[in-house]
Amino acid sequence: MDYSHTAPNIFQVIMSVIQDYGIQNRIMSITLDNASANSKAIEYFINSNIPDIAGKFFHARCACHIINLIVKSGLKKVESQIANIREVLGWIMASNQRIAEFARFCKSNNLKPPKFQTDMPVRWNSTYLMLKSALPYALENTSFYNLNTANDTQHEKLTESDWYVAKVFVDFLTVFYDAAVELSGVYYPTSLFSLHKLYDIAYLLKQYREIELVVPVVVAMQEKYIKYWGKIHLLYAFGIVVDPRFRFKALKVFSTTLSEALGLSETDVTEHFGTLKSQIFEIFSIYENRYRHNNDTARPTPPQQQSKLMRIFLNKTTTSRASGSSSQSQSQSQHMELNKYLSTEYSITDNDDFTINDLLKWWQNKRNRFPILSRLACDVLVIPVSTVS
Known part of the structure; x- marks a missing residue:
């Protein structure tokens, strides 16, 4: 843009591109940094009825920009x-x-x-x-x-x-740098790693609170962290739920573990977990109504690796894995495909054509079994969590 970066100007420039390509009804998400003009521009889009699936994932705040704000404050x-x-x-x-x-x-x-x-x-x-x-x-x-x-x-x-x-x-x-590098990837789904990296940072802040030299730094960083990530973003939560090794049970463990690292209220965490869960079922309902008779396909891409947060979840679920995530509040007559996915037990190891490095491929291979959910998973997983490449 060669002129002022105000919210109306940002909206008009992006809207002109959308109109040129004729994709007004196909915009699921826009990833922007946290400048106030960008946030205001999002309101213009919402008022213009651009967002798809009720705007649930519409504004993805750049994770690397948030990391930048956190570190600079320290x-x-x-x-x-x-x-x-x-x-x-x-x-x-x-x-x-x-x-x-x-x-x-x-x-x-x-x-x-x-x-x-x-x-x-x-x-x-x-x-x-x-x-x-x-x-x-x-x-x-x-x-x-x-x-x-x-x-x-x-x-x-x-x-x-x-x-x-x-x-x-x-x-x-180093932890912040590694997180920024991984979350700025462009050739693989980044929402899969987001919650793992958020935990790495929260755990680091907890560790360094004991070191006198960095206490003022940690206090400033944690304040900024809670401002943006005190509540888990829906996109990050979705990245956990559509990983067959984790799903809602893991999201609950991850939410609790994050809150402990940050010293947040257990009640607030429980309430927010319930909100995330209901939102994901609501999003699936939208896809269910739209694609009930459409078995379209999706595309693959890579990687993923085991993290601290993943190991915590695996340790906590070793003795209770059989319980799975089968207890859903929704009736069995609704969301049958989603409930089937949530109640089926998948091995943590690399079998059943699942590979840790390619979750999109796993969902593509499951499109006959989960035609609607696989489409939703692949659509959402390609949303980048960062504008930085």
């Missing part, structure tokens, strides 16, 4: 130490002469000359990569910089304390 608390390292690296990389001198200095210490990452403060992942690239050369950076600026009072000297903070935060931010 990094503000240690900005001075990070700024010292940023200044040193910037000073070294500012001239070819210093780069060459530093390379000779490293070689004299039997080290391969590095090429440091430089960061952009508004993008936390670039700060993480900057610190990570500098840490192996902490001693060399400190010696070279302090020696060459010894008589320059304008430059603050680098200390061991600065590098200690950097080390702690590189370890701390």
Whole structure:
């Protein structure tokens, strides 16, 4: 857009593309970051009756943008130490002469000359990569910089304390970085991983609450986390329910485990779980009415891996797996296909043509048994949880 990014302008630009392709009645979801203008633009779409399936998944908030907001809120608390390292690296990389001198200095210490990452403060992942690239050369950076600026009072000297903070935060931010990389994928369904990654972050915050250095950081991050993810997004919940290893029983375990990690109210979590469950049945009803006599097919794509949250679920269900998810509040005359899927016990292992790395393929292969549910699963699983590639 070459003009102001206001809500009406964003709406008009996206709407013009939708109209050009004639897909007004086929828009299930739009993934946008959390700018207020974007959220307002979504209201224009809803008022124009664009959303499909009652707008249930219509606004997918960019998960990577939320991670960015969470991390930036914490990094503000240690900005001075990070700024010292940023200044040193910037000073070294500012001239070819210093780069060459530093390379000779490293070689004299039997080290391969590095090429440091430089960061952009508004993008936390670039700060993480900057610190990570500098840490192996902490001693060399400190010696070279302090020696060459010894008589320059304008430059603050680098200390061991600065590098200690950097080390702690590189370890701390690795979980956020890995989550952002996985959730920004474009060649596989990302909603499958969302709840697993959310738990990894929540569990990390819980662990680091015991470390005095990062308590202010954790407090700020957790506040931002709860603002956006205190309640599980419907799209993330759906990614768990349509995984035959998990379904509603796992969603309940995941909801409880997340609430424990974040210190949330058990009552609120139970109520929200009930809301998610009823919404998923409601969405299936829409598909049931629309495609009852239509056995259309869907398409495949990859990957998935075991996570902390997955292991917790497997441990908790080892002794009670047989109970499954068969007890549904809906009558058996309704949602028969969905109830059949929920009440059938699937092996956790790679059999029955299910592969961990390709859930879309699993659903495609089940389209004869679950013609409506397989279509819903494949339609929703392709919704990206991030705008970042």
